[in-house]
Amino acid sequence: MITIKCEIQGGENTEWQYEWRTTSSKTPPTHSEYNISSASFSYNGQYWCKGRRDVFFSTAWSDAFTLKVSNKPRPTITADRRTIPAGGNATLSCSVGSYNEWKYFWFRRVSVFTEIQVIRNKEPDQMITVTQGGIYYCKGGRGNPVFFTEDSDPITIEKRVSNKAVVSLEPSWPLIFSGEKITVRCQIYLGRRTEWEYEWSKPDSSTVLANNASIDVNASVISSGSYRCMGKNKQELYSVTEWSDVITLTVSGNRPKSSISADSRVLPEGDTVTLTCSVTPSTPGWSYYWYRGKKTSEPLMMAEVVLHSDGQIGVSQEGDYWCRGGRGNPVYYTDYSDVISIKQTVRNRPAVTLHPNWPEVYSRETITLKCEIPGEDTEWVYEWATSSSHQPPNQNEYKINSVSTSHRGQYWCKGRMRSAQQNSTMWSASFQLKIVYSE
Numbered sequence: 001m002i003t004i005k006c007e008i009q010g011g012e013n014t015e016w017q018y019e020w021r022t023t024s025s026k027t028p029p030t031h032s033e034y035n036i037s038s039a040s041f042s043y044n045g046q047y048w049c050k051g052r053r054d055v056f057f058s059t060a061w062s063d064a065f066t067l068k069v070s071n072k073p074r075p076t077i078t079a080d081r082r083t084i085p086a087g088g089n090a091t092l093s094c095s096v097g098s099y100n101e102w103k104y105f106w107f108r109r110v111s112v113f114t115e116i117q118v119i120r121n122k123e124p125d126q127m128i129t130v131t132q133g134g135i136y137y138c139k140g141g142r143g144n145p146v147f148f149t150e151d152s153d154p155i156t157i158e159k160r161v162s163n164k165a166v167v168s169l170e171p172s173w174p175l176i177f178s179g180e181k182i183t184v185r186c187q188i189y190l191g192r193r194t195e196w197e198y199e200w201s202k203p204d205s206s207t208v209l210a211n212n213a214s215i216d217v218n219a220s221v222i223s224s225g226s227y228r229c230m231g232k233n234k235q236e237l238y239s240v241t242e243w244s245d246v247i248t249l250t251v252s253g254n255r256p257k258s259s260i261s262a263d264s265r266v267l268p269e270g271d272t273v274t275l276t277c278s279v280t281p282s283t284p285g286w287s288y289y290w291y292r293g294k295k296t297s298e299p300l301m302m303a304e305v306v307l308h309s310d311g312q313i314g315v316s317q318e319g320d321y322w323c324r325g326g327r328g329n330p331v332y333y334t335d336y337s338d339v340i341s342i343k344q345t346v347r348n349r350p351a352v353t354l355h356p357n358w359p360e361v362y363s364r365e366t367i368t369l370k371c372e373i374p375g376e377d378t379e380w381v382y383e384w385a386t387s388s389s390h391q392p393p394n395q396n397e398y399k400i401n402s403v404s405t406s407h408r409g410q411y412w413c414k415g416r417m418r419s420a421q422q423n424s425t426m427w428s429a430s431f432q433l434k435i436v437y438s439e
Contacts, residue, residue: 001143004034004067006049008059016051021061039069073097075104077138077152084159089131092157094138096149102126102140105148109135111237133159133238158238164189165244167229171328175283176219176251180332184249185214186229188241195234201243202227217249224251256280258288258324258337267344268426272306272314275342277323279334286311286325286334293319318344318422343422348373352411352431361403362436369398369433371413373425380415385427405435 006018020028024045028034036043047065052058075096084090096102106120106128112135120128122141130136135156140149170183186198200208200215203225208215209232217223226246233239256279263274277288288311290300306314315321320341325334350373354361361367369392371382384392388409392398400407411431416424 006032008051021048072150074150075152077155086160086162089129093127096140107137163241165241167244167247178253180219182217183214184227188231196231199230219251221253256334258334260323260337260340272316276312279325285327345426348375348425350428364402366401371396373415379418385412408435
């Protein structure tokens with residue numbers, strides 16, 4: 001709202017009639033004042049006026065007065081800092097061009113979803129100090145009634161709170177394998193009475209807002225990298241914690257492999273063989289699953305084995321064994337190990353006997369060493385071992401037609417089933433052959 005006045009200098013005591021001329025599309029009244037209740041572009045132009053005292057006497061036309069009506073100005077808002085440290089403040093400034101006749105009005109929103117709050121009215125200075133986070137606006141006003149500028153663009157101010165954010169991995173394994181399920185968790189200390197929203201910074205440089213304090217990661221090579229989090233007060237979203245320290249998730253694209261080993265491939269009668277399962281690369285957290293028989297077998301129950309330690313069992317049955325590792329929930333499995341075969345010795349234990357069973361054997365006598373195995377209904381393949389310089393044949397008898405001192409020594413034998421040669425007896429007890437030399 002403005003008023004254009006026609007003032008005649010030196011003629012204040014004279015009654016004048018007024019005339020107006022203008023290049024605008026409006027026609028001023030014949031009064032000394034032209035009141036414009038709401039300026040618009042149609043009032044743009046030059047204005048002249050003159051005064052007439054009577055028919056024969058008038059003033060000259062005034063110099064032209066140019067009225068320029070423009071769009072509402074939009075003030076500029078600035079801040080000396082966008083983040084208020086704990087216990088600190090920020091200074092905001094609002095400016096409407098180079099004009100100084102404006103007073104300033106300040107507004108704040110707690111979040112984009114809340115109503116605008118008036119925080120300052122008619123500030124004579126264009127700067128204010130704030131101690132809270134939020135979205136801030138300003139606008140200028142002048143005149144009576146007040147004419148307002150447009151609202152400024154919003155400026156976001158965050159306030160750091162003293163609560164500390166800590167990010168962690170669950171499970172916290174140093175090496176993760178592609179396909180495993182990992183939870184990245186954000187914990188806000190000293191903030192139990194505050195409801196938080198969480199902002200995450202992820203390896204792909206994106207930031208994500210979440211209501212939950214954790215994000216679930218289906219591990220892959222592209223999910224490797226640094227994670228960090230911060231907390232935002234749900235009542236005042238621009239009251240935020242500092243960013244947590246970074247935690248690094250390392251993901252291998254190769255599935256780990258299990259290896260199996262045994263302290264013996266032969267299972268003695270009434271005894272056990274110890275099997276060991278290990279995972280390569282070596283990382284913590286594995287449980288071990290044992291299998292026997294065909295590839296379609298279910299894992300062995302603990303009642304079927306003797307548990308020595310995590311990764312070691314004792315088995316008392318022969319067969320083909322293999323294993324694999326698993327960890328996490330749901331369980332993530334390694335590849336299967338190779339198969340290892342455990343063979344059981346048969347119950348029969350052979351004995352080496354001398355025929356004829358003389359108490360003394362003299363050189364050049366004829367003798368026979370026999371490998372006798374209980375259970376004559378079984379067909380055997382025989383093996384001999386000796387400390388003498390002669391090697392017996394793979395038969396159940398070793399006939400020596402002319403014995404000599406070179407046949408002295410210990411003799412052992414064992415049998416292997418002809419129909420199932422993976423099954424063998426134990427070695428016999430040693431038999432000592434002593435030769436008495438005679439001329």
